[in-house]
Amino acid sequence: MANKLNGTVIVTYRCNARCTMCNRYKVPSKPEEEISIETIRKLPEMYFTNITGGEPFIREDLKEIVGELYKKSERIVISTNGFFTDRIVDLCKAFPQVGIRISIEGLENTNNEIRGLSDGYNRGYNTLQTLVDMGMKDVGFGMTVQDKNAPDLVPLYNISDDMGMEFATASLHNSFYFVESSNIIHDRLMVAQNFEDLINRLLNSNSPKKWFRAYFNHGLINYVFSQKRLLPCDMSFDTFFIDPFGDVMPCNGTKEKEVMGNLNTQSWDELWNSAKAEEVRKKVRQCSRNCWMIGSVSPAMKKYLLKPAFWVFSHKFLRFFKKKKYSMFENKAVKNFKNGKITKAELDACSTCESCAG
Numbered sequence: 001m002a003n004k005l006n007g008t009v010i011v012t013y014r015c016n017a018r019c020t021m022c023n024r025y026k027v028p029s030k031p032e033e034e035i036s037i038e039t040i041r042k043l044p045e046m047y048f049t050n051i052t053g054g055e056p057f058i059r060e061d062l063k064e065i066v067g068e069l070y071k072k073s074e075r076i077v078i079s080t081n082g083f084f085t086d087r088i089v090d091l092c093k094a095f096p097q098v099g100i101r102i103s104i105e106g107l108e109n110t111n112n113e114i115r116g117l118s119d120g121y122n123r124g125y126n127t128l129q130t131l132v133d134m135g136m137k138d139v140g141f142g143m144t145v146q147d148k149n150a151p152d153l154v155p156l157y158n159i160s161d162d163m164g165m166e167f168a169t170a171s172l173h174n175s176f177y178f179v180e181s182s183n184i185i186h187d188r189l190m191v192a193q194n195f196e197d198l199i200n201r202l203l204n205s206n207s208p209k210k211w212f213r214a215y216f217n218h219g220l221i222n223y224v225f226s227q228k229r230l231l232p233c234d235m236s237f238d239t240f241f242i243d244p245f246g247d248v249m250p251c252n253g254t255k256e257k258e259v260m261g262n263l264n265t266q267s268w269d270e271l272w273n274s275a276k277a278e279e280v281r282k283k284v285r286q287c288s289r290n291c292w293m294i295g296s297v298s299p300a301m302k303k304y305l306l307k308p309a310f311w312v313f314s315h316k317f318l319r320f321f322k323k324k325k326y327s328m329f330e331n332k333a334v335k336n337f338k339n340g341k342i343t344k345a346e347l348d349a350c351s352t353c354e355s356c357a358g
């Protein structure tokens, strides 16, 4: 295989949290059926691997999995709720180069309410602080923005910025992966306003990485208003997900699980070049779900760099030479919604992906 891929390994569907926007904990995997080291050994070379769950640190052999993945992946980032501090610290001592993203859904009360973990905020925050104190370079927050926590978006960004951390955002999605089809943003203008404030802060920084994050958040406003993705989706072409059962899928955004093959029973080449994989790729080409999650957007931003780069250039230019800030109304749909040309009912119908998209 010529090109390295971008892979996400869902090591378990077990989870100790009870997030309001994800019902996965209600249908966990059984420990004995979860992806084995032998199957992980069969994965291809990757330039980036995300390890996720469920809660990945529930697996007591996670260190072994990471060790195996480092033999084939240049960069690894683990998404976690940060609850199992000792296990996280232990793994980071063994792999100081690993990236850790801790989901924190807002300031203390909001986070604990959304995640259903009574001490979740303090546990997550303390884990992050411990990792920073250990000198870990690639650590950060991850936040799924929704009505309840949108006002905490900029305050949380400020905390992460003060701690010198990454700040990753998402918004509500519905799919087989979340075992949820009714996630929806109600007050879109309020949520977009908070994204706008964040975008201006990111653009104001001196970090090119943050300018591109500003573009990603601009895309989130676009997504919240149910518009077409800003960039093509090439999942299953150069990017894949593998679930705890060894099933290889294009992404985690489809309504029903789409399977390209099973790595427990097939070799990677056999699976990746199969007729079944081609069928899934055809579906992806026609997919109208317009997800905007980092797993599918990050590879697209690299591949179609010109578009985000032009956006970044023009917004930095506007900011410095014309003294103009980014406005959410640059997105036509936001303007049309404000002017009453698009109704809330129309956007609501599209947002759960059940009526507008397949």
Ligand code: SF4
Pocket (backbone or CB within 6 Å): 233, 234, 235, 250, 251, 252, 253, 254, 255, 284, 287, 288, 289, 290, 291, 296
């Ligand atoms: S737009 Fe379609 S193919 Fe792309 S990530 Fe979403 S569900 Fe998957």
